[in-house]
Amino acid sequence: MRAIGYRTPGPISDPASLSDIELPAPRPEGRDLLVAVRAVSVNPVDTKVRASAAPEAGQWKVLGWDAAGVVEAVGPDATLFRPGDAVFYAGALGRQGANAELHLVDERIVGRKPASLSFAEAAAMPLTSITAWEALFDRLDVRRAVPGAWNAILIVGGAGGVGSIATQLARRLTDLTVVTTASRPETQAWSREFGAHHVIDHSRPLAAEIAALGLGQPAFVFSTTNTDSHLAEIAELIAPQGRFALIDDPKALDVAPFKRKSVSTHWELMFTRSMFGTADIAEQGALLNETSGLVDAGTLRTTVSESFGAINAANLKRAHALLESGRSKGKIVLEGFGT
Numbered sequence: 001m002r003a004i005g006y007r008t009p010g011p012i013s014d015p016a017s018l019s020d021i022e023l024p025a026p027r028p029e030g031r032d033l034l035v036a037v038r039a040v041s042v043n044p045v046d047t048k049v050r051a052s053a054a055p056e057a058g059q060w061k062v063l064g065w066d067a068a069g070v071v072e073a074v075g076p077d078a079t080l081f082r083p084g085d086a087v088f089y090a091g092a093l094g095r096q097g098a099n100a101e102l103h104l105v106d107e108r109i110v111g112r113k114p115a116s117l118s119f120a121e122a123a124a125m126p127l128t129s130i131t132a133w134e135a136l137f138d139r140l141d142v143r144r145a146v147p148g149a150w151n152a153i154l155i156v157g158g159a160g161g162v163g164s165i166a167t168q169l170a171r172r173l174t175d176l177t178v179v180t181t182a183s184r185p186e187t188q189a190w191s192r193e194f195g196a197h198h199v200i201d202h203s204r205p206l207a208a209e210i211a212a213l214g215l216g217q218p219a220f221v222f223s224t225t226n227t228d229s230h231l232a233e234i235a236e237l238i239a240p241q242g243r244f245a246l247i248d249d250p251k252a253l254d255v256a257p258f259k260r261k262s263v264s265t266h267w268e269l270m271f272t273r274s275m276f277g278t279a280d281i282a283e284q285g286a287l288l289n290e291t292s293g294l295v296d297a298g299t300l301r302t303t304v305s306e307s308f309g310a311i312n313a314a315n316l317k318r319a320h321a322l323l324e325s326g327r328s329k330g331k332i333v334l335e336g337f338g339t
Helices: 044-052 119-123 126-139 161-173 185-193 206-213 227-237 256-261 272-276 283-296 313-325
Strands: 002-006 019-022 032-042 067-074 086-089 102-106 110-112 150-156 177-181 198-200 218-223 243-246 264-267 304-307 331-335
Touching (some): 032 313, 044 313, 067 102, 086 119, 119 331, 126 161, 150 161, 150 206, 161 185, 177 206, 206 227, 218 227, 227 256, 313 331
Parallel strands (some): 177 198, 218 243
Antiparallel strands (some): 032 067, 086 110
């Protein structure tokens, strides 16, 4: 089967950073689904793994943690899906990724593809939807008010993949005022399009930007990017007893300034359930099925911003480079393997 992989981690500028390869077709075991991949999207995790994680000696590492496709076969213990079912999912860090014609995934972290979306539109959604949902409702518990605080959430990086979904979830499923950050006219417009009540500029001090709104200190802050650059400002602007969540990877996270306000801090990693085989691992499949229903009901929208064509090394390199530039918005998708 055709796939895209690498043998040595490194920068995307290296000609060997991603290569078109041939691999044996995998076989499903246990609760696995074997999925014929129709479309994928690219996330920051792809670039981080490519730059730092080496495969076993002599093996290829295949990336890709967002996919939509059709079930080809199922393992002997699988009960939730049948061959022919259209599905979407984000996969697991400890397994080969979905940048391949055929891919194995545990059925418990798979959802039914939204009927109203194309495969490419659906592939843009799983990782960001799970991340945003878990951050808002499992970590920050945004439906539980913070006494005396402005009932609002500040989403740092509102035009990114996770920020675009988090904005929609907060706007459509809660009574929160949604404030996002974006620094360019096109990303500010994108964030407003997806439901932000207010958009502030993260190239300026965030505390002053929030204060200028004249509405109080937000109960919740969700940081999706550049947390280390904004942490001091977040400590100043968040309400006492507020709740803070992040998903990026700052080299250090000094939360001592949060102490005087009793601000709780929450990490979100959507791979935790699959990585540790947690007792509630099936919650991710259920969450994706709920997301699918919300999409088909018109409550949520896909966040595709660009399609880079067929799934191959050249197009994936373009996608990785754009993500690493920090100038992307929404999600980049690729569809089909060509002829």
